[in-house]
Amino acid sequence: MHVRADGNESTTTTTMEESWTGVGDFVLKVDPPQHTVHLNEKSKNATYAVRVMALPGFEGEVELSLKGLPDESEYVFSREEGVPAPLFQSVLRVEVGHSTRPGQYNLTIIATSEGNGYHHEGDNHVEADDHSDSEITHEATVFLIVDGEPTTTGRHFEKRLEVRVATNADYVKGPNVEIFGKVYLRHGDSISDAMVSIEVLDPSGGTMPVSSTNTDKAGFFSKTFALAPNAMEGLYTVYVTASFAPYKDAVAKTTFTVGGSDAPSILITSITVTKTDDTIPSEFLAGETVVVWVTISNTGADLQNGMIWVEIIDSNDVPISVVVVIAAIHHGEQVKTGLQVVLGSDSPTGIYDVKSLVSNGEISKGGKFLDSEGTSFAVA
Amino acid sequence: MLLAVVLLPFAAKPTNAAGQLTVTLSTDKQSYEAGQLITITGQVLDTNLQAVALASLSIQVNDPNAKTIHIASIISSVDGSFTDQFTIPVGSSNGSYTVFATASKTGYTDASSQIAYAVVPEFSTSDMAWLITLTIFLAILVTRRRKTATKRDIQ
DSSP: OEEEOSSOOEEEEOOTTOOSOOSSSEEEEEEOSEEEEETTSSOOEEEEEEEEEEOTTBOOOEEEEEEOOOTTEEEEESOSEEOOSSEEEEEEEEEEOTTOOOEEEEEEEEEEEOOTTBEETTTEEEEOSSTGGGOEEEEEEEEEEEESOOOSOSOOOOOOEEEEEEESOSEEOSSEEEEEEEEEETTSOBOTTOEEEEEEEOTTSOEEEEEEEEOOTTSEEEEEEEOOTTOOOEEEEEEEEEEOTTSOOEEEEEEEEESOOSSOOEEEEEEEEEOTTSOOOSOBOTTOEEEEEEEEEEOSSOEEEEEEEEEEEOTTSOEEEEEEEEEEEOTTOEEEEEEEEEOOTTOOOEEEEEEEEEESSOGGGTOOEEEEEEEEEEEO | OOOOOOOOOOOOOOOOTTEEOEEEEEESOSEEETTOEEEEEEEEEOTTSOBOTTOEEEEEEEOTTSOEEEEEEEEOOTTSEEEEEEEOOTTOOSEEEEEEEEEEOTTEEOEEEEEEEEEEOOOOHHHHHHHHHHHHHHHHHHHHHHHHHHHHHHO
């Protein structure tokens, strides 16, 4: 039996006592239920184990978000998304700032799945036209207690609005293109009810009208627009602008190809950080080697002499390393490459950013970046 | 012999109807010490010097040895402006650094620009104290020599 889910958004709150058994999609658990951070201690972080267990029939990908982070604090998940097969584990690490106000904070961990691949009750297959309509959300709340005296010295955590965007298909055959993404603060909360304006440029630079939308409670947004039957072949560029007071607007872009294109259509489909033994640690130590794995697909024309760049930015916002490899990425190919960076023995602790970009040559020789993606990791 | 001429329709290709982009580039200072924040700003304009919003900026910063120390991909604002910031790593080589930028947008021809800035040795408090002491010492030395020369002239 084939079931369509229109407008079915399911939300449940998972308590700490809930068992792994149940019916439906997946179960979310976060432990321990409470952590205390002392502001007068050198180490001001709290870690929580996050586990997502798929229930029979669920095969979708789950993405983690957080809400309720204290001011002047940051967080990182060791793995932000994954497919529970049947278990997906991540570690939430919260770095509390020197000037965070003492008190008890409720951290809400949100696990969201688009529902793709969700097989409900045996043969029933849930399929949805719209990303948000089929969204499955589970939440778990844990406590963070901050005590001690806040100070005004030390690093200030700059919170800025960020947005990321993707499309349902980088090579569009059908008439509908789904544009979706997430709005959040850098190393901070997901932003609900942010306004997201979408603009699509066709291969000649003409603007295609797409109305705006708002993010849901987990910070996600989704919009579907229809391509004209005689839509021009080539590379389309999607721009999204996220607005949420009092922050400065954030802009991101992605591309998709209709039919053939004489330009490469490059998408970084995943970026993960591991140790050299391929394990994903909850934190790295100073002096350790970080391997950044970047997966790139190309649905446009061949990219000869493509350059895959990785930049690591430490917890003080200092770029500590830029590494690059040259790779040809042909039409229809998916390339996965690992770039190693050795952390200095005096690396500061905290949350590090990883940026990966793909260019068609050195920028110093007139090249340009074709796509970019980022992730974060913790150094203890 | 009759030659049949067949006109084949050309596939629609992206044109550069909107013209050539121009990108301006500047840094907030001409020289920096390691550990300082550098702010790179600029603007993307079209051939009519009108601001171009949503242009993609690719930025690469190379050190004096042509080694890349920073990269960024940003998008211009409604007024065509863009900003990139990063902190100069401690231990950076002294010398001239170059910021390269390429601006691009569908329908336009890409534009490139570059600008240089210097990283100079950091003066610590103790360095400054030594410099002041040395200046005072030299000033005293010069004054004494002048006095000695004046005495010699009188004699």
